[in-house]
Amino acid sequence: MKFDISYTLDAIPRLLDGAFITLQVGILGFILSVLLATTITVAKTSLNSKIFNSILAFYISFIRGTPILVQIFLVYYVLPVFGLNLGPFTAGIVAITLNSSAFVTEILRGGLASVPNGQFEASKSLGISGYVLWRKIILPQTFITSIPPLVNEFTMVLKATALLSLITVVELMRVSQQIYSANYHPVEVLSGTFVIYFLICFVVSRSSVFLENRLKVKRA
């Protein structure tokens, strides 16, 4: 079989449209998951409630213990049974957010553990407490140490969006399938898809180095 690159090149404009949706779902899902995970982390530490902690532990082990594809199907096909009818795009973002926030919560737990208790005490002794204490002192330190695993999680999210093709979100993978099922040249089309996924994730993972340098993180 001959590899005809013209099929790849012809597919690229449409693939890029799909990549744009991939980025939208990935970025939106990741931002929402970081917001949710941050809220969970702060609530967990400030409430220090046994009930909250056991619900959280159950949620995290549920997400970690089941395939993300099953979770996506659950949101898309099972929620409508309870009268919650989400379109594929929204369902995809909800599924990605719920999945990723479990992992981001674990990442932030590690980052928070690296902030010494003295940081809380020094801040409190200056009269800083509550929201300001978290917003200005604790969370910045938590996030700075969490940059490498957070960037890693973001690339995982971007790759996981390919699964959303199965609930008809017209993202990069879905577009590829549409193209090669019409022209019967999956190898050429998927090569283009492959390169685009790789470039996106490569740029994202390199940004970790850039962010760390910018934030003057001293690596031990």
Next chain:
Amino acid sequence: MNANFLELKGLHKSFGNITALNNVSLNVSKGEVIFIIGPSGCGKSTLLRAVNWLTPPDKGEVWLEGNQVGSSSSKLTIKESRLLNDFRAKMGMVFQQFNVWPHLNVLENVVRAQMVVAKRSRVSAESKALKILDEVGLNNKIDDWPEYLSGGQKQRLAIARTLAMDPILMLLDEPTSALDPELVGEVLKVLKRLVNNGMTMLIVTHELGFASEFGDRLLFMDGGELIEEGNPKKILSMPKTKRLESFLKKLHINSFKH
């Protein structure tokens, strides 16, 4: 002198079955410099931390300038915890481990609390910060990150950060204990300046020389109790109790080992 500047009344605190504070009462006058010594685990740090309610006592009361700090019980109401922030800002605390903020540069370390707690504008917070950093000898370090500072510089930064809140009382918890010996002097110099400016201070320390030179009063604690107090020079040279005598002996033996 106003003897009711700071009053500690019957403070009690235990951790599990260890009693860190056992019925400790103390009256501090404005401008008084009080040193607290005692063996490790005697409750001297807990005493300081009870004053600004960082470690709420199980029983007892803390009064600053006639106003009650915290509450009579170890739990606070919402109103009491709001008031507590104002009290804490007035009582600057300096820690053994410095606890400067690593994600903010030197200037910002001194500016931040002024803006978020005292609600000062950036311009006035910065000009105050620059003045104080100059006083503690860090005026050439304002753009540096704390991780590049020496221990002595970090501690001077921590002191500057609390001074920026215009404290009326300073609580210093072994401010020089984590420092290399040659860096202790630069921190003591800053503290001497505060003494000379009339700052009221409670200092937990092992620097007996510093205590006897600058202290108005020396407290010796053991087992969560105030065992002995008095003029530092007097009680260090002629301890009245056996416990203080044996504690001082141990300190001297240790200092010969160095």
